[in-house]
Each structure stands twice: as structure tokens, then as C-alpha cells.
Amino acid sequence: MNRRAFLTTTASTAAASLLVPATSRALDLTQAALPYAPEALEPHIDAVTMGIHHGKHHAAYIKNLGDALKAASITQTDAVALVSDLSAVPEAQRLLVRNNGGGHVNHSWFWNWMAPAGSGPKGPEGKLGEAIQSTFGSIDDFKKVFGEAGAKRFGSGWAWLIVTKDGKLKVTSTPNQDNPLMKGIVEEENLGTPILGLDVWEHAYYLKYQNKRPDYIAAWWNVVNWKQVADLHQAAAK
Ligand code: MN3
Numbered sequence: 063m064n065r066r067a068f069l070t071t072t073a074s075t076a077a078a079s080l081l082v083p084a085t086s087r088a089l090d091l092t093q094a095a096l097p098y099a100p101e102a103l104e105p106h107i108d109a110v111t112m113g114i115h116h117g118k119h120h121a122a123y124i125k126n127l128g129d130a131l132k133a134a135s136i137t138q139t140d141a142v143a144l145v146s147d148l149s150a151v152p153e154a155q156r157l158l159v160r161n162n163g164g165g166h167v168n169h170s171w172f173w174n175w176m177a178p179a180g181s182g183p184k185g186p187e188g189k190l191g192e193a194i195q196s197t198f199g200s201i202d203d204f205k206k207v208f209g210e211a212g213a214k215r216f217g218s219g220w221a222w223l224i225v226t227k228d229g230k231l232k233v234t235s236t237p238n239q240d241n242p243l244m245k246g247i248v249e250e251e252n253l254g255t256p257i258l259g260l261d262v263w264e265h266a267y268y269l270k271y272q273n274k275r276p277d278y279i280a281a282w283w284n285v286v287n288w289k290q291v292a293d294l295h296q297a298a299a300k
Pocket of ligand 1: 119169265266
């Protein structure tokens with residue numbers, strides 16, 4: 063592929079990621095551009111953090127995943143399928159693929175779970191809003207449960223809102239770069255389709271919020287892409 067074709071492909075992939083629900087499509091092993099400018103989430107998430115997070119951390123997961131797959135002679139190019147069932151990965155590379163494959167998948171979703179403040183619905187509406195209210199009592203109660211899952215995650219990890227296999231909403235949390243699709247890694251009752259996830263690794267917030275993870279979580283609600291969450295809920299709850 064020449065440079066121009068590459069740039070065209072990258073641009074169309076970034077545009078497509080805005081239209082297609084992130085957790086219901088296959089993800090290849092390349093990095094899409096951020097769907098907004100690095101400064102677009104300020105003041106809630108700062109531009110320097112976004113630039114490093116996407117350009118260095120996420121990029122490193124992809125590089126390391128590629129190296130591990132090469133070492134294992136694995137030709138699977140769907141990262142979601144890969145991390146959903148790690149049993150086919152040789153033992154020598156399994157932890158590398160779990161961590162870096164999870165890192166690639168989780169971050170690819172995460173960029174699309176955020177959008178500039180004020181660019182979409184301010185909260186969950188329609189069927190998603192109803193499901194959250196009937197499951198958690200109210201939107202605020204949901205935010206409290208989800209925020210606590212993130213705040214109480216010891217060390218590094220993620221908080222999740224998932225649709226379980228029986229179609230119910232549930233808040234869960236995973237360590238490191240694990241996610242709720244990982245069969246055999248995540249407890250059976252916490253498996254499901256992620257429709258919202260929050261990165262609580264220090265690299266996601268430390269420059270602006272230092273040790274105050276709860277302040278990062280409180281600010282993050284301002285940039286949640288509720289349209290994306292609603293689309294994923296609709297696709298997963300069928
Ligand atoms: Mn991260």
C-alpha cells in the first residue's frame with residue numbers, strides 16, 4: 063500500500079468508527095485516529111494526557127501485540143475475536159496477547175466512549191435510560207455504582223457497564239487490560255458485551271488529577287458519548 067492509499071484507508075476507518083458501534087464490530091490490528099482532536103475533551107481530560115495516551119500507550123499495546131502474534135505464528139487479525147478466546151494462543155505468548163490485545167481493544171472502544179462535552183445527549187435517553195433506571199434505581203445511582211467500581215479498583219484496570227447474556231445491565235470491573243469478553247479469564251457471571259468502559263489506569267488521569275482518581279471520574283461523566291452507549295445497548299440487548 064502506498065502512503066496515499068494508507069492515509070485514505072486510515073481516514074475512512076476513523077470516519078467509519080463514528081458510525082458503527084465499537085464493540086459490535088471486528089477490530090483489526092491497526093490504530094484508528096482519535097475521533098476528535100486531543101484538546102477536544104478539555105477541560106475535563108487534558109490534551110497532553112490524550113496525546114500520550116493514544117499516541118504512546120495505545121500505540122505500544124498494538125506494537126507489542128503484533129510482536130507477540132508474530133512470535134506465536136498467529137495470523138488472526140480480528141483483535142476482538144483474539145481476546146475473547148485466548149485458549150488458542152500458545153502459553154508462551156498468552157499473557158502478552160491478553161495484556162496487549164486487551165489494551166488495544168479496550169482503548170479502541172474507549173476513544174469512542176468519549177466525545178466533546180455538549181456534542182450529544184447529556185445522559186442516557188430512551189431505552190437505555192429506562193434500562194438504567196429499572197436496573198439501578200436512577201441515573202445518579204448508576205453513576206454512583208459505576209464510579210465506585212472505578213474508584214475502588216485496586217491498582218490499574220477498568221470499570222464497565224455490560225449487557226449480560228440474559229440481556230441485563232450490570233456494572234463490573236476488571237484488573238489490568240482484561241475485559242468482559244474474555245472467556246476463561248473473567249468470572250462467568252461478569253462476562254458480557256461492554257457498552258461503556260472507563261480506564262482508571264493512572265496514565266489516563268495523573269497529569270491533571272494526580273492521586274485524585276474520584277475527581278477524574280466525576281469530570282469524565284461530562285465527556286461520555288451517550289449516543290455511542292445507546293447504540294451499543296440497542297445492538298447488544300436484542
Ligand atoms: Mn489507558
